[in-house]
Amino acid sequence: MKFFHLSDLHIGKQLHHYNLREDQAHILGQVICYAKDIHPDAVVIAGDIYDKTVPSAEAVTLWDEFLTGLSRIRPRIPVLIISGNHDSAERLQYAASLLKDQEIYLAGEAGEDQMQKVTLEDAYGEVDFYLLPFVKPSYVRHLFPEDPPGNYTEAVEKLISRESIDFINKRNVLVSHQFYRGSKEPVTCDSEIFSIGGLDQVDVSVVRGFDYGAFGHLHSAQKAGAEAYRYCGTLLKYSVSEAEQEKALHLVTLGEKGTSPQVERLKLTPLRDVCRKSGSLSEVLQNPSQREREAYISITLTDEEELYKPKEQLQQVYRRILEVRIENSRTKRKLDGLEEELIIQSPQEVFGDFYREMQGKDLTEEEQKIMDEIFEQAKEEDQ
Ligand SMILES: [Mn+2]
Structure with missing residues (x-):
């Protein structure tokens, strides 16, 4: 069984006030091309479809185009979707029962009923995909009046334990959008939102037993506590802190029960890159590549002397400047001297x-x- 694992589309996101519609349309178009070429058994989208709970008309249109594009492929490819912390569960849920007829499975809310389960088949038998939308303990407290979950880990644990899952004989995939933590420190970046004090973390050991964890939430691709539990990360770089990352589309191959899933990273080519450049003003102005001219770029100038309208000069060459920072001995000294006062308290x-x-x-x-x-x-x- 082969499926695409993607998450955190954040449709409608702006990057330092730049509208990313074209960039997002371009990258989602590549996903559709890959789907036509490879024809996976499913496309799994692990939450944060939109950037905001009330998405703009433009964002809704783009999501509509993407879903329509996927659903027109023949033979049909099932699409499995859950909501993330950025989505409105109720809004995302719209027309879910109608879409089911098109093999588009939407899990917006964790409801009274069991978790939504989608069963697909391959030569080795059935694979059950469990769709767990983003949950907070407060969302599901009413489901367990006797012993309500006190934290995120307990919320996930309780929701899973009320399912009757055959972990021994069947292959099971969990689609989920939580901040799972193993023993290793997770890699985080500036485009994510977390709860203060790490309250939202879920001990990954509560999902032990699943053959693959298709996770969303963290924007850098990484494993979560085990080889088979993965964050696929975003399709695009959504902050300067991601400039050095290589984003990719994850193709997961699930073999026979008991074999470890294989994950292949398919290359994506963004319409425009997000990058950093540093040097003196004259160096930075000299011979920029075409890619840099068009990119969303963060520029650090290292000149010691006062510069004449540096931003205006840079704008002549670079079309999409995210920020211009000055880093020289003066700004460094300033920072050193102020260090005591610069402590920002929560x-x-x-x-x-x-x-x-x-x-x-x-x-x-x-x-x-x-x-x-x-x-x-x-x-x-x-x-
Ligand atoms: Mn996200």
């Missing part, structure tokens, strides 16, 4: 200081946990 740290000042002691671990939850709630209501 709301929790500020509160912790205040509490210590007032009460003459530190918050206990339990009090700290309660405060973390309160700040988390406040942040959610703010969004």
Whole structure:
């Protein structure tokens, strides 16, 4: 069984105020070309379809074009989709039962019923895909009135344990959009949003038993605790911190039960790259490649002397400047000297200081946990 594993399309995303519609249309077009060529048994999209819970008309149109493009391929390729933390579960769910007839399976909300399961078949038998939309403990508390989940790990664990999954004989794939953590520190980047204090992390051991984990959420492609549990990452670079990454489309081959899945990275060519360049103004202005002229570019200037309208000069050569930074001995000294004052505290740290000042002691671990939850709630209501 071969399937595409993609996630975090973030349709409608802007990069430092640049509209990425053309870039996204271009890259989604490549996915459709690969689907026509390779004809996988399924296309799995592990959440964050849109960048915002209320996507723009332009974003909805692009998503529509992509789904239509995939669904027109014959023989039909099933498309399996879950919502991510950026999506509105209810909005994404729109027309889900109608789309099922087209073999487009949409799991927006984790409902009262069992997890949505899609069964596909190959020469080795059936493969069950379990679609677990992004969940927070508060979304599913009402499903377990006796013993509600207290954190993200318990929420996922409880949802999985109410399924009757044959882990021994069948091949099972989990499609999920959570922040899974193994023993290794995950690679994160600037285009992701996390909860403060790491409250949203899920211990990956609770999904042990699945033959493949098709995860979304982290934007850098990486394994999550085990060889067969993967974040495929975004199709495009969504922040300067991703400039050095190679984005790719993941093609997963699932063999016989008990064999490890193979993951192949198919090359993607973005319409425009995201890159960094540094040097003196005259160096940076000299001989830029065509790719750099067109790219979303972050420029660092290292000149010591005061420059005359550097941004205006750079704009003559580079069409899509994301930022211009100055890094010389003066700015360095400034930073060194100010280091003490530059410490930016989180709301929790500020509160912790205040509490210590007032009460003459530190918050206990339990009090700290309660405060973390309160700040988390406040942040959610703010969004
Ligand atoms: Mn995302």
